[in-house]
Amino acid sequence: MDREERIKRRAYEIWEREGRPKGREQEHWDQAVQEIEAEGSESERGPVAPDPTEPDTNKPGG
Template sequence: MDRVDRIRQRAHEIWEREGRPDGRQQEHWDQAVQEIESESPEAERGPVAPDPAAGSDPAANRPGG
């Protein structure tokens, strides 16, 4: 699983944990980036593009979401 996939999965987990609220996708994405970066070795860190699913909750690109 690449870094963006891990971030997307974490953002989805955050979204679910918070009760699946609408309109907070960027907040969840940013939080996921911070969490993943804090877990990753320095060599894996680097710039991350904004959520490729901008405009929808992280679950929008997941089956059953």
């Protein structure tokens, strides 16, 4: 699937999630672009190791 198709699908998901509002197509498209680009840059970097200086909020007392 090409980049534009992924953005289109993501924008549609955002639109549905927000209750299908009218007149916000550009806002949803822009948000989808940001999300897709963020995902792309994450996959290019590979797995991200947790920052050892930050407390682990998933553990009790963390």
